[in-house]
Amino acid sequence: MRQTVWIAGILAVGLAIGGYVFFSGERKAPIRYRTAPVERGTVVSVVTATGTINPVVSVQVGSQVTGKIESLHADFNSIVKAGEVVARIDPAVYEARRDQASANLANAKAALTKARADLAQRKRELDRARALLGQQFVSQNEVDVAATAYEGAGAQIEVAEAQVKQAQAVLDAAELDLKYTVIRSPVHGIVIARNVEVGQTVTAGFQTPTLFLIALDLMQMQVDTNVSESDIGGIVEGKEASFSVDAYPGEQFQGRVRQVRNAPISVQNVVTYNVVVGVDNRDLRLKPGMTANVSIIVARKEQVLKVPNAALRFTPPKSERADSQGPGTGGDRAATGSNAALPVVTSGVPSALTKTVWEISPSGDPEAVPIQSGISDGTATEVVSGKLKEGDAVIVGIELSKAGRNPHALPPGFGSGQRRPSSRDRGL
Numbered sequence: 113m114r115q116t117v118w119i120a121g122i123l124a125v126g127l128a129i130g131g132y133v134f135f136s137g138e139r140k141a142p143i144r145y146r147t148a149p150v151e152r153g154t155v156v157s158v159v160t161a162t163g164t165i166n167p168v169v170s171v172q173v174g175s176q177v178t179g180k181i182e183s184l185h186a187d188f189n190s191i192v193k194a195g196e197v198v199a200r201i202d203p204a205v206y207e208a209r210r211d212q213a214s215a216n217l218a219n220a221k222a223a224l225t226k227a228r229a230d231l232a233q234r235k236r237e238l239d240r241a242r243a244l245l246g247q248q249f250v251s252q253n254e255v256d257v258a259a260t261a262y263e264g265a266g267a268q269i270e271v272a273e274a275q276v277k278q279a280q281a282v283l284d285a286a287e288l289d290l291k292y293t294v295i296r297s298p299v300h301g302i303v304i305a306r307n308v309e310v311g312q313t314v315t316a317g318f319q320t321p322t323l324f325l326i327a328l329d330l331m332q333m334q335v336d337t338n339v340s341e342s343d344i345g346g347i348v349e350g351k352e353a354s355f356s357v358d359a360y361p362g363e364q365f366q367g368r369v370r371q372v373r374n375a376p377i378s379v380q381n382v383v384t385y386n387v388v389v390g391v392d393n394r395d396l397r398l399k400p401g402m403t404a405n406v407s408i409i410v411a412r413k414e415q416v417l418k419v420p421n422a423a424l425r426f427t428p429p430k431s432e433r434a435d436s437q438g439p440g441t442g443g444d445r446a447a448t449g450s451n452a453a454l455p456v457v458t459s460g461v462p463s464a465l466t467k468t469v470w471e472i473s474p475s476g477d478p479e480a481v482p483i484q485s486g487i488s489d490g491t492a493t494e495v496v497s498g499k500l501k502e503g504d505a506v507i508v509g510i511e512l513s514k515a516g517r518n519p520h521a522l523p524p525g526f527g528s529g530q531r532r533p534s535s536r537d538r539g540l
Contacts, residue, residue, distance in 0.1 A: 143429075145472060147505035148420045155418055155494045157411040157487040159347060161387070163337030165357070165402040167327035168390070171299050174320035177201060177292045180313045186324060188306055192297040199323055201293040201314070210286040217279035224272035231265035238262045301326040304400055327400065333393040334370060335404045338377060338384035346410035347372055353389045355404040360397070367391035369408060411487045417500065418492040422508040423469045424485070428478040467493075469500070470507040478507055 179201035186198040241258040244250040305325035308314060314321045335355060339347060351369040356362075370390035377384045389406060391398065465485045473479040483498030500506070 144511040145478065145507045146509040146511055147472065148423060148508045150417060150419055150495070150500050150502055150504045150506060151492075152415055152417055152502050153492075155413050155416055155487055155492060156409055156489050157346075158407045158409050158489065159339060159343045161337040161339050161406050161408070163335040163355075163387075163389070163404050163406050165333055165335055165391075165398050165400060165404055167304070167330060167400055168332050168334050169299075169328035170304070170400075171301070171326045171328065172322045173198065173295065173297065173324040173326055174322050175199075175201060175292070175295060175314045175316050176320065177206065177289050178314065178316045179203075179205065179293060181308050181310050184306070184308070184310055186297070186303050186306070188303060190303045191301075192303060192326065193300050194297060196297050197294055198297050198303075199295040199308070201295070203290055203293040206286065206290040206293055210283065210290050213279065213283035213286040217276065217283050220272065220275040220279040224269065224276050227265065227268045227272040231262070231269055234258070234262040234265040295323060297324075297326060299326060299328055301328045302330055304330075330396055330400075331392070331394050333391050333398050333400075335367065335389040335391060335406055337387045337389065337404075337406050339387045339408075341376075341383045341385065343410075344372070344385045344387075347387055347408055351408055351410060353406055353408040355389070355391075355406040357398065357402045357404055359399075359402060365391055365398070365404075413487060413494055416486070417495040417502060419469055419483070419495055419500065419506055420492055420508055421488065421490070423506040424467050424493060426470055426507050426509060428470055428507070471504065472507065481506075 182200045182202045184199050185196075186192055190198075192198060238255075238258040238261075241250055241255045245252065245255050303324055304327050306323070307321075307325075308323050314323065335353075347369060349369050349372060353367045353369055354364045355367065356364055367389045369387060371388040373386040373388070375386070377386065387408070389408070466482060467485045468480050468482050470478040471481055481499055483500055484496040486494030486496045488494070
């Protein structure tokens, strides 16, 4: 009897321990998914780039002669007119060269006058010799000598005339150099850079020194940006663009693509193209040299079906996928990470790409839904075709369990702000 009591007691204790372990032990928490609705709205695809604000036309004013800066008549931000004097170079050296060239010209003209007088004398001597030859007072040899002297005097006149032209050219060059000592603005504009000081010597050798940089009109500016070759396909002249500058945080400036230059720019095997964005700067707030963060609109679609990009990036745990998936649904491909990185489409309107999103099946498991995606704005992607319709809920992440983070949960903030799946979403 005692043995039976002991056996019954041992069994009771074993059952109590097993029940405690069964009811109180760690149990796998069910996975709860975050979902977001499929909506209809506007999707705008943009290309982002960094550029520099520059004047549309800027002219470098230099010096064609070497010398010391004698005076400056323009400074930073000076408004100048075409032909206005902006600087003077010491003209003393060039005045001396001009005077010397002028004296050489006078000397050459005097030599020409002397040569003409000598020609007249040789002409008279030749005529006299010919007259005496008829009377047989001189020999034929004397007549020939007079004729040769006459022809030589004629050639000397041509030499003197050439020397006069040469001296005149030297004088013209000296006067031109003297004229270049007065530096004038070639355009109407505003001085944005001055690179010299009074007393500084400028040397005009193989390269013309730049004294001033004059912008033609600061009320019309342009942003020079470099766009990668993968994004250049959707950018054409006339596309809308917006940009911001650090000087005015939170403010967007509007412009349009003015030019897409065909010359490639290759830096470390990265090919880019220069895109020029024109902007109105009537308030003169934009300064040359500012760095602009540019967004160029390459595609816009109104009232299209769109899904969050988080839904395209989501991949459920392999053990949680719905068993009802058949071949060709794209579920296996998605589970291997095909949606791990959605390529943002920024080069116009591309052909549709096959992607996979996930819905919650009636059994509560994720179910793959293949779609054809279109353009993206970085937050949402257009649905070109597929079984999704407006109002459907797609999975964007996994919620945390009460005991802590689920091992299959996504990083913090991934798909945050979405509503908790209701019993209707889970098919309950």
